[in-house]
Amino acid sequence: MGKIWAGLAVLLITVPALAVNFTGGSFSATFELLPDLELYYAELILDMSFAGLVEIESESKLYSDGLRYQNFYLDGYIGDWDLWGKIYFHAQDVRYQKLWLNAATDLFGEELTLSFNHWASEDDYWSSDEDMFGPWPCRAAISWDQAWRYFGSTISVEGPVEGYYYTGSLTLNIGRDYPDPDRFEIYIPSDYVDDFEAVFGDDFWEDWEANGQVVCVTDTIEGKRWTYGGPRNEGYSIARVYLTDPDDLSLGGCRGTSPSLDCPGEVIRWFEAHQHDGETLWIQGPVASITGPDTYWGYPNTYRVRVGGGSSADNRVEVIMTSHPGWSTAGTYFDEVVCVYGKITMHGDIAVIEPPDLIEAREGPCCTPSPL
Structure with missing residues (x-):
């Protein structure tokens, strides 16, 4: 050309x-x-x-x-x-x-x-x-259903618009519609919706949903969590981007290459842990609270780290630790996650990793994207 x-x-x-x-x-x-x-x-x-x-x-x-x-x-x-x-x-x-x-x-x-x-x-x-x-660069691009694995990465994500929620601000549901916990969300604050309409047309989201329009968005992957919905209607979280610039959104698929992921093993999301009683897995999610020292699940002088949700989210994971990890806690919207590795033991409805079964715990996502 x-x-x-x-x-x-x-x-x-x-x-x-x-x-x-x-x-x-x-x-x-x-x-x-x-x-x-x-x-x-x-x-x-x-x-x-x-x-x-x-x-x-x-x-x-x-x-x-x-x-x-x-x-x-x-x-x-x-x-x-x-x-x-x-x-x-x-x-x-x-x-x-x-x-x-x-x-x-x-x-x-x-x-x-x-x-x-x-x-x-x-x-x-x-x-x-x-x-x-320097050499011609490759663009890192992934499918919507993989976005949670790239938490914290600035990357291009593609998928079809399956639904929306407009109240002045706009949420586009990508890949699956609300309330499916596997969906990916594009959130546009109310102050910026007019900028997007100037580019894509008035009420563009209506046609996009009706036609299943495939879009490509480039931004940093963040998260939002619920204390209801998802498996057992007891809480979940989704990956999303907070978008303010129309230049970061385009029609059609992303023209790029999916970067490989360096994962330590099988990784699940926090709200899936209750399905894996007795298994030793890597679990990723936001920290809802840290309390202690106290006695938790029979272990005195320990700290309880609730991953994913607080007391009202029974899908949460409780990690019992012998020392305070020093992690930050997250609200409804979060830009930090932790990764824990250990054996899951179900105590009633709650997935627990007890101190003898905790092998590793670290701040940040479980997987690391490899450079293109």
């Missing part, structure tokens, strides 16, 4: 003057005064109308080394087609360049939407780029 990005940028900038009307813009800059006067950051925004049909916003971000980021936002109509899209790229590094364009029209009373996406590929990456920036 060659330098498709440069060609598109030149096309947008050099369209015939008679066809383009400049309708507004802004410029801001920050300078470093000492020890020498130097540009630190500048942003130039130009608003244009092309042939009275398509509105174009050009956003240029400059640093001391020159133009670094260039974005073009498109919105308008051509005939019966409603068009919107974006071209954005790192002006110096071809690895970070992307174009997407959507077109929608009415067809027999239904909306027909066509989408075009182009990511920079290795074919666009010249030897001079490799000399400057």
Whole structure:
């Protein structure tokens, strides 16, 4: 494809003057005064109308080394087609360049939407780029049902939209719908929903659910837990991302490679432990509480670590430890987990790892993604 990005940028900038009307813009800059006067950051925004049909916003971000980021936002109509899209790229590094364009029209009373996406590929990456920036990178991408294993990683996740929950803020249920405990969630706070609608259209989530639209999201994997629902209706947690930037969400699958996981053995989620009485497994989950020293399950002067949930979540795991682990506790939303390894003993409805059966306990997820 060659330098498709440069060609598109030149096309947008050099369209015939008679066809383009400049309708507004802004410029801001920050300078470093000492020890020498130097540009630190500048942003130039130009608003244009092309042939009275398509509105174009050009956003240029400059640093001391020159133009670094260039974005073009498109919105308008051509005939019966409603068009919107974006071209954005790192002006110096071809690895970070992307174009997407959507077109929608009415067809027999239904909306027909066509989408075009182009990511920079290795074919666009010249030897001079490799000399400057290194080898062409691979994108780490995984399926929605594996997201919990990559807790804490910033990674791309793909899957179909199976449901949503909108109350001003928006939750997209990926892979499975609520209340399935295996689902993956994309959460968009209310202050940012308008930004996503500007890109994907008003109430886009309704069509996405109806059509099972496959999406790709890139962000850091976090968690949310419930004290009800899930196995035995006694609590569970899900993996999710907290999304504020529409650039981190796109239509279609992720174009990338699934990184291999370095796992110490068979790993389960905390709310599955009750199904494995007598087994020795690795268990991952958030810490709900730590109490002690006291006597727990017949072991004096010990500490009780509740993983997954508190007293109201009977699916919880209780790890009895002879010393305080120093871990942080989590609320409903959590960005830290622990990994414990030991033999599971059921005490009534509660899965317990007793001190003689605890082999290892550490902070962080059980598995570690291998670099691509």
